[in-house]
Amino acid sequence: SQTIHQWPATLVQPVGSPLSLECTVEGTSNPNLYWYRQAAGRGLQLLFYSVGIGQISSEVPQNLSASRPQDRQFILSSKKLLLSDSGFYLCAWSVLGRVYRYTFGSGTRLTVV
């Protein structure tokens, strides 16, 4: 069966520090991968999505970047965090080539102080 792993679960980082969040999927090949951010009590904002290795689409201009170095690995990064980067970051995967159900990771709650 397919599983998605996301870590860390919580993170407190100072303003100006770098960020690296990792997401890996097991049990499937060539997944579509997605990064979402959710502010407290708000909806899901799509940040990046990827349909293959090295292929990244950015939905919103921001202080963040994403990379897909391997088929089932998706990384969200920042060189210098801002206070506004605080939020709940969710990784999700779906079947390639279809708009199919998303399976979300358990999320990372990031607080920038």
Next chain:
Amino acid sequence: GQQVMQIPQYQHVQEGEDFTTYCNSSTTLSNIQWYKQRPGGHPVFLIQLVKSGEVKKQKRLTFQFGEAKKNSSLHITATQTTDVGTYFCAGANTDKLIFGTGTRLQVFP
């Protein structure tokens, strides 16, 4: 760009009362999905509707896809405290889903 709106934003009900959330898209959708996010948790897939006018049921939950495939609804009969959470609809757009704004449901015992 495509937008998916949900109403209401919040709903507080007494346990046993019914609840409905409505989802509206600015464009026609190929399919619509519904997700539930428990407080502190991540969204979990509930169901997908594909056909115009489609109605599906999961126990006390009834999902409907509009005839024009631009709107959808989720109705919960006789809510329970376990129904607490935020319900999101999501509309298909080429290779990604556009999530609705969500409806947060609170159920008082």
